[in-house]
Amino acid sequence: xxxxxxxxxxxxxxxxxxYQLAKVFDVGVANFWYAAPQQLYGxxxxxxxxxxxxxxQVIQRHRPNKRLFTLTGxxxxxxxxxxxxxxxPLVLRDDLAVxxxxxxxxxxxPVLAQLAERASTAAAKLALYERTLRELRQDTDEETFLRxxxxxxxxxxxxxxxxxxxxxxxxxxxxxxxxxxRARTGSHP
Amino acid sequence: xxxxxxxxxxxxxxxxxxYQLAKVFDVGVANFWYAAPQQLYGxxxxxxxxxxxxxxQVIQRHRPNKRLFTLTGxxxxxxxxxxxxxxxPLVLRDDLAVxxxxxxxxxxxPVLAQLAERASTAAAKLALYERTLRELRQDTDEETFLRxxxxxxxxxxxxxxxxxxxxxxxxxxxxxxxxxxRARTGSHP
DNA sequence: CCAGACTACTCACAAACTTGACTACGAGCC
DNA sequence: GGCTCGTAGTCAAGTTTGTGAGTAGTCTGG
Numbered sequence: 001x002x003x004x005x006x007x008x009x010x011x012x013x014x015x016x017x018x019y020q021l022a023k024v025f026d027v028g029v030a031n032f033w034y035a036a037p038q039q040l041y042g043x044x045x046x047x048x049x050x051x052x053x054x055x056x057q058v059i060q061r062h063r064p065n066k067r068l069f070t071l072t073g074x075x076x077x078x079x080x081x082x083x084x085x086x087x088x089p090l091v092l093r094d095d096l097a098v099x100x101x102x103x104x105x106x107x108x109x110p111v112l113a114q115l116a117e118r119a120s121t122a123a124a125k126l127a128l129y130e131r132t133l134r135e136l137r138q139d140t141d142e143e144t145f146l147r148x149x150x151x152x153x154x155x156x157x158x159x160x161x162x163x164x165x166x167x168x169x170x171x172x173x174x175x176x177x178x179x180x181x182r183a184r185t186g187s188h189p
Numbered sequence: 190x191x192x193x194x195x196x197x198x199x200x201x202x203x204x205x206x207x208y209q210l211a212k213v214f215d216v217g218v219a220n221f222w223y224a225a226p227q228q229l230y231g232x233x234x235x236x237x238x239x240x241x242x243x244x245x246q247v248i249q250r251h252r253p254n255k256r257l258f259t260l261t262g263x264x265x266x267x268x269x270x271x272x273x274x275x276x277x278p279l280v281l282r283d284d285l286a287v288x289x290x291x292x293x294x295x296x297x298x299p300v301l302a303q304l305a306e307r308a309s310t311a312a313a314k315l316a317l318y319e320r321t322l323r324e325l326r327q328d329t330d331e332e333t334f335l336r337x338x339x340x341x342x343x344x345x346x347x348x349x350x351x352x353x354x355x356x357x358x359x360x361x362x363x364x365x366x367x368x369x370x371r372a373r374t375g376s377h378p
Numbered sequence: 379c380c381a382g383a384c385t386a387c388t389c390a391c392a393a394a395c396t397t398g399a400c401t402a403c404g405a406g407c408c
Numbered sequence: 409g410g411c412t413c414g415t416a417g418t419c420a421a422g423t424t425t426g427t428g429a430g431t432a433g434t435c436t437g438g
Contacts, residue, residue: 002282002423002424002425003424003425005284005287006287008291009287009288009290009291010290012290012291012293012294017385017386017387018386018387019385019386019387022386022387032281032282032283032286032287033281033282033283033286033287034278034280034281034282035425036425036426036427037386037387038387038388038389038390038425038426038427039424039425039426041386041387041388042388060385060386062433062434062435063384063385063386063433063434063435064385064386064387064432064433064434065386066385066386066387067386067387076294076295079291079294079295080294080295080296082287082288083288083291083292083295083296083299083300084295084296084298084299085299086303087284087285087288087303087306087307088284089223089310090281090282090283090284090285090307090357091223091280091281091282091283092221092222092223092279092280092281092353093191093221093222093223093279093280094221094222094279094280095194095276095277095279096276096279097221097222097346097349098194098195098198098221098222098271099198099271099272099276100342100345100346100349101198101199101201101342101343101345101346102197102198102201102268102272102342103272103341103342103345104201104339104340104341104342105201105265105268105269105342106265106268106269106272106273107269107272107273109273110272110273110274111272114275114276117276118276118279121278146367146371147367147370147371147374150293151293152292152293152367152371153289153290153291153292153293153294154290156289156290156292156364156367157286157289157290159360159363159364160286160289160360160364163356163359163360164281164353164356167352167353167356168279170352171348171349171352174348175345175348175349178335178336178341178345181336182335182336182341185336191393191394191395192394192395206415206416206417207416207417208415208416208417211416211417224395225395225396225397226416226417227395227396227397227417227418227419228394228395228396230416230417230418249415249416251403251404251405252403252404252405252414252415252416253402253403253404253415253416253417254416255415255416255417256416256417379438380437380438381436381437381438382435382436382437383434383435383436383437384433384434384435384436385432385433385434385435386431386432386433387430387431387432388429388430388431389428389429389430390427390428390429391426391427391428392425392426392427392428393424393425393426393427394423394424394425394426395422395423395424395425396421396422396423396424397420397421397422397423398419398420398421398422399418399419399420400417400418400419401416401417401418401419402415402416402417403414403415403416404413404414404415405412405413405414405415406411406412406413406414407410407411407412407413408409408410408411
């Protein structure tokens with residue numbers, strides 16, 4: 001069970017349809033978890049079957065009907081249980097890092113291109129997360145919000161996202177600079 | 190195909206047995222990829238079957254014999270192909286972040302404990318990576334090594350590891366501080 | 379007025395990953 | 409002498425993820 005708890009945690013923020021969740025999970029906001037839509041629909045079905053969430057049909061006029069899901073008491077209890085169980089170590093898997101590891105033996109050009117792309121997606125995510133942070137804390141400043149706000153969980157994970165994306169971005173930029181300089185001096189065929 | 194290229198990239202550093210690789214992948218050094226030993230043995234078998242690596246038996250006196258694997262030309266070619274293919278977005282999955290997201294609705298105590306644990310494993314990894322960096326660059330300073338060293342790939346990914354672990358560590362510490370302060374003031378039942 | 383994008387969801391298969399158990403021998407410790 | 413730890417692997421089963429394809433109606437731009 002893995003995606004399971006990420007879905008439950010996301011539903012703490014309110015009712016969502018599978019489709020809406022899919023968008024949240026696609027970007028990765030608020031959750032440190034990515035999932036494809038198909039996975040989410042499947043997981044939602046299981047969660048409902050297990051009584052951890054309930055869905056209600058919403059009939060819409062100008063678009064397909066949808067089902068909105070809410071946590072049940074059992075769902076919250078399951079989250080509670082999960083939160084107190086020992087955490088599995090963070091899982092990180094990155095193609096690009098593998099490529100950089102091999103960069104002395106392969107053509108660096110495509111790797112440079114991918115570093116640039118990763119840097120720009122990191123910058124975009126960073127901007128998105130920073131906007132989310134502002135929305136979450138409204139007019140308050142960060143310190144006050146963290147002290148007195150009533151719901152800081154999403155803010156804290158979003159902060160993690162910011163810091164992470166900044167780290168990724170900077171690493172990509174610095175790594176690309178190193179590789180470009182080496183390509184110029186050309187002393188490493 | 191996923192683990193596949195991480196193994197190939199690891200074998201750029203020299204001959205390894207499955208057991209040795211398992212240790213490298215367990216810590217995650219040099220690769221942004223974790224894998225259990227069983228996975229590695231399986232993948233090594235497939236890679237050998239596909240002619241991307243070759244194994245040679247090494248008879249040992251006071252311990253079990255082992256097989257050391259080396260990249261073949263086809264293996265390097267496959268890495269080259271992989272490096273120029275578009276990179277998949279970084280995959281990040283973190284239990285602990287999910288728990289923090291839910292922290293306003295569950296008991297924060299166990300989450301605090303897990304944040305402390307994560308912080309200390311991050312610090313340990315950071316120390317390990319920093320040692321690895323020093324070993325890789327020997328007496329040279331970083332700038333010179335990155336300009337003139339002949340194998341900077343592993344150094345660059347190790348740098349990424351350092352920055353990442355530092356980011357993770359700091360986030361855990363800061364998050365724990367916020368949560369502890371809120372627990373003290375107790376205005377959020 | 380038609381192509382393409384967006385909402386909303388479903389089915390199904392194939393890869394990849396996780397888990398637990400098991401073998402076998404040598405070395406070091408008390 | 410028995411215990412545990414480290415080396416070096418293998419087998420099998422189960423869960424989770426990834427991927428591609430498909431349906432069906434609505435809104436939007438040229």
